[in-house]
Amino acid sequence: MPIYTPPVRDLQFGLHDVLKIQQSGLPGHDELDRDFTEAVLDAAGKLSAEVLAPLNMVGDRQGCRLENGVVRTPDGFKAAFEQMKEGGWTALDCDPEYGGQGMPYVLGLATGELFVSANMAFNMYQGLTHGAYSAIHAHGTDEQKQTWLPRMVSCDWTGTMNLTEPHCGTDLGLLRTRAEPQDDGSYLITGQKIFISAGDHDMAENVIHLVLAKAPGGGEGTRGISLFIVPKFLVNEDGSLGDRNGVSVGNLEEKMGIHGNATCVMNYDGAKGWLLGDLHKGMRAMFTMMNEARMGVGLQGYASAVAAYQSAVDYAKDRLQGRAVTGAKNPSGPADPLIVHPDIRRSLMDQKSFLEGARMLSLWGAHLIDKAHQGDAEAEGLISLLTPVIKGFLTDKGFETTVLAQQIYGGHGYIEEHGMSQFVRDARITMIYEGANGVQALDLVGRKLAAAGGKPITGFFEMIKSFCKDHAEGPLADDFIAPLKAASKDLQTAAMFFMERGMKNPDDALAGSYDFMHLLGHVALGFMWAQMAVAAHAALAAGGDASFATTKLATGRYYMQRQLPMTATHLARIQSGADPVMALDAEAF
Structure with a gap:
């Protein structure tokens, strides 16, 4: 049976060491000290690990039933939903005027990761309610808000x-x-x-x-x-x-x-x-809900893979298979554990480096939404640009990560008894709903790049340039700053290609849109890893948790060396234009 341990320490690192949310100057954020957020995340983690996670396989195996016009949920779901409501989790970041707790969206997203990782299907009931609440809150009349919102906030x-x-x-x-x-x-x-x-x-x-x-x-x-x-x-x-x-x-x-x-x-x-x-x-009002839902689906994309990864690590440490080529690591046993083998390490590092980068990107995106809610136009433009990337890139890579986790189990991963196939099957929908990922790529290239005269993407480039300049000297320059600069240059070259060729032949831009979404996704995760490296290095210098910080730095170096260079591949594919894509007549397929 899969295991799940809430990654509270890593969420705390993202919130406080990287984002420094308490010092952000946003209303209410000054109250978000480490002790408070840790208490919230610990409580959400306890509910996730002890109540929701054990119901994950139950929900998968029983499913829902339609009886006499009423849908019956799996055993245990209703009682768990009552615990979710009683704990106030459905109201965490909702408006206090309608019974909410008024917490920032970034804290709501952090707790949301825990709930999704534990039981993605279950969390969708409250997640969709939150989206509908947001649409009514933004576009409803006072009477509509008073009628519908209080009992939607409570999830009655x-x-x-x-x-x-x-x-x-x-x-x-x-x-x-x-x-x-x-x-x-x-x-x-x-x-x-x-x-x-x-x-x-x-x-x-x-x-x-x-x-x-x-x-x-x-x-x-x-x-x-x-x-x-x-x-x-x-x-x-x-x-x-x-x-x-x-x-x-x-x-x-x-x-x-x-x-x-x-x-x-x-x-x-x-x-x-x-x-x-x-x-x-209606589309304007619906997009309030859809944009929030796309952020939520991006979260699902990586959060569902978190539990799969944790189970894969546990299995790799326990399962004995073969001997390490450098000599036995478990000489008293019949074989060494899987985790000694370099290819297993490669797979686990692919998973770990993506998941921690994705977590940080999602937290940053939520923080930008909190800024946008306070009237920050620059933050609003940037999160609008990044939303299709968070939805598309994180779900593509999140699904890929669940497959990698399943692969660690070998044949046992294909057997339902171990529960790994559920992570793969559940994660697959994230690439499809709330706008299939191909549509996200078209939206990114066809609309978001040129939005506001290109200010959001230009601002993103300048943000990275300024960051790299600030950290050009020092111990992180070679391992983090140089790869980030190279990847950002690939991204700028791709954007320039679209500007030069897109007007003459729109197919040139659209044929490269999916690659551009992934290129921007890799750069965004590289940017997150560079910021996490700065925070981890500072923690080391200050005498903080050395084990956590050194692990974070090693994981980040892996991403910069083994994943971020994919930007060059995506750029080459973009620059090939539309001809290879459109070469065949429809009848030739």
């Missing part, structure tokens, strides 16, 4: 996002769900949505669906789309639950993974709903 009511239809996914302009206006200001919603995560379940009193639909007069394409609040049960004026609305579960999807989460076909048959935000401006 949970939330969903309804976009996809059987005939359209990314191309939402094709959707057919209709909204007919009524005399009382409400709308009747009719249509079918598919792939709706947490669409229904038995852990909450009500489910609040945010549904994209077309109202009369909106025209064609996405410009005609509006967003509606459509509850499972109508709500009376006194806040009590009323009649069942015209929304039902048509089916539960049979999926490759995340079996513990109910992925539903939702049928809307004249269901009563209320406009959220402006009429025919």
Whole structure:
């Protein structure tokens, strides 16, 4: 059975030694001292390791059931959800006006990693609710906020996002769900949505669906789309639950993974709903939820791999196979443990160096969101640029990491008894939902690079340049600064290639978009590792935890030497242009 140990020490390092959140000057951050954040993370870790992680395989094996129109969750899920609610975890970074605790988003993300690593499918119920809460909080009327948010913050009511239809996914302009206006200001919603995560379940009193639909007069394409609040049960004026609305579960999807989460076909048959935000401006309101969800999926991408990696390390230390080529390391036993072999070490170092870099990038991204919420336009532009990278790159590499962890087990990794295949199957969806990763790459190159006249990407280059200049001299120059400068130069060359060739032949840019997403991802992780190296070196100089700091530096050197050079490969692929990609006629495939 897989093991899981919450990486509280590493999260603390990221929050305090690298980000220095208590000194950030943001409102409320001055209260986030080490003792406070450690207490929060320890408590979240205890819930994750002792309650959620043991239910992970249960959820995978039992799945959800549709009985008489009601979705039943796996054994233990409902009791665990009550513990999550009672502990206030669903309200951690929500607005105190509606029952939240008002903590920064970065702390919410840190605790979120622990919950996802322990049980990704379970955490989706509250994660999607948080996204729906954010959309209503940002775009709802005062009356809507008072009606829906308090019980969504507590997760007495949970939330969903309804976009996809059987005939359209990314191309939402094709959707057919209709909204007919009524005399009382409400709308009747009719249509079918598919792939709706947490669409229904038995852990909450009500489910609040945010549904994209077309109202009369909106025209064609996405410009005609509006967003509606459509509850499972109508709500009376006194806040009590009323009649069942015209929304039902048509089916539960049979999926490759995340079996513990109910992925539903939702049928809307004249269901009563209320406009959220402006009429025919639904995409703007929905993107509030989608951008948060993409950050959350990026988190899922690496967090699901954390538990897989930990189990792989444990197995590599315990499993005896072969002898080390340099001489027996376990002479009293019949063989040496797997971990003595260089190729096993390579795999584990690939995993470890990615996961710790991904954790730091996600924490930084959350910190940028906290800054953006305080009106920092530069931070808002930068996180907008990085969101498709966090979603796309971290999920691609996160899935790859779960496969590497499974491979450590050999044939036993392919057997369900050990639980490693679940990590692979669960992680696979992260590359697909909330915008498939190819779409993330197109968004990055087609929209985000040129956004605000290119200020965000230029600002990113300047940030790295300034950092490298500040640390050009000293013990980290050769191992960290020089590789980061070289990788950043590759990234700038790729961006210049798009500028020079993209206008003449857009296919040249789009054919290289996926490579650019990974190139930028590697540079971002290299930047994170360089900052972590500075913090670790400073800790050593100050007499801190020498074992932790030296391990951090060695792991960072591995990434800079063995992973960051991939930027040159991605650049070469980008510079080959569209010709190799588009050479064949469609009939030749």
